[in-house]
Amino acid sequence: MDEDSFREFVGARLKRLSRVAYLLTGDHHAAEDLLQVALIKLAARWKHVHRESNPDAYLRKILHHEHISVWRRSRYLREERSHAWVPDQPTTDGTEAALRRMMVRQALSKLTPRQRSVIVLRFFEDLSEADTAKAMRCSTGTVKSQTSHALQRLRRLAPELAQLIDSPREALV
């Protein structure tokens, strides 16, 4: 195995991959675990993947597959749940961004793993429905339905967040 090319590939993407893993898990330890497992799988097939396919797409597929089917084994995450309290409105002092991040984390934690993946793929990684379907190994119809489910749930979990979700980006900066 060409370990240098693997290090180079991962090194160039580590920050972005860490951000994706954190959004998928909402927890530093879980994010580190998720990324480590995904990279182990990539390393094991690096020779083949590096030469014959698209390593980015392959790694994305592993990352989301691991997130959905292996690491999120708790049934808590697949069911309707009651909800922890989130503030009604972000405050206007310096903690506004922190409160907003907390609300996003809490709302994301209430999504199913598939819903969380589809949100990250579509709205953070900015993938098309077709590429999202490839990453999640499902149909574009499922991507559409999961996206709809997820957005519906995000708006339901935190109406104040729903307002922000639907705001133009400029309004939040």
Place this chain on the structure above:
Amino acid sequence: MSGLRYLLEETADEAKVYDVTQPALIGGRRRRRARAVAGSTAIALAAGIVAIGITLKPAAAPTADQTPRSAAVTGSNAPQVPPPKECEVAKLALPAGYPMKSVVAAGDPTGRFLAGRAYPRDGRDRLLLWDNGQVRALPGHGSDAEFRAVNSSGHAIEISLVGEDTQSWVYHDGGFTKLKGVRAAATAINSKGVVVGLLHPDSPGRGVPVVWRSYSAEPERLELPGDDWLIGVHAVDDAGNIIGSGSAPRSTVSPLIWSPDGKVRRPAIPDYPPNAEEVHPISLHSGQVTLSVSVDGRKSFHYWRIDLATGSSTKLDLPAWVEHLAMNGWALRTISGTLVSGDIVLKLPDLPNRPSKSPASLPPRPTRPPSALPSWYDPNEQRASAIFTTMSLDGRVIGGYQSVSDPARPDQETEIVATVWRCH
């Protein structure tokens, strides 16, 4: 939707850079070696020595828990039968010609019925119902249909998305009946055909807890504990008792119990943690409900058994991540894939062709401050390699799914397959 993108970017700013390159290289080497060994097994499998439907016995006898617990399970949860001796694992049968990807989502209390779905992706029926292992494919409604619950008569709850709205059906007597109500999300069914769940009549927002007394009945609203509560409805027993959870504005979540007439009460539980996060019933039968409550980011768990007739509660001494509890006291820890009875811990076996991806083989991670770790965290504990979704009331039938390699396509990705464990 640019607002959502911004919110995600802002949240992702909290991430650190997790440099796991070196552990990944080490783990990758181990994985390649393990796959080379597994290759010989795959050849044997492809030669027909073993086929779908095989059952395996665990290689080793049950091992005692190396970590003494402070006390055995207490109260009425004490084991009433001998501990499990061994478990066998098997892929569940799929309809002829179906791709192997499949899951078990629910099971009935007797262990006879399991319900799940396949992923044919070509218009074929994707809902699956197993009756003593015999599979039947059924059509779903709308998009992304899935079974959510099944009772001892094989009547199964389907939930699906029709347009933008969630709808629910009951499969029974060879056909589906759509449950009445706007945006109905059914969650549970008892052996008498009573269904419970939520309606979202006003908006996709907060749900209204309801009960359907029959499959054709109008939904009846269950009493709310107060104004503006967020409610979850989790299970219904044969007497019509319903268990759920809810939270008032600006307060923590608490368990809720509805009597058969729909009246709600909050059980008085001593030592209920003020920072409780998630409440779930891990068993509900004959007026006895066992709850698990996670605290502080699931760093610790508390368990209680409540007698619904008297309202009395007993705190149970169970290990973390028990998500299924049989009436005989056998407890399933989903995080480790172990069946626990008293001080006996039995590891559920893996399917053949299970890729050697177990996190147990990961190189040790950097040491973290002890305060950052959950009290139950054991870095040497082998994590489960499967997801467990159901356990029968006698603890002998466990359903779920597990990733395996396809012996006919060893170069392809692993796939998840519907799996059953039978223990005795």
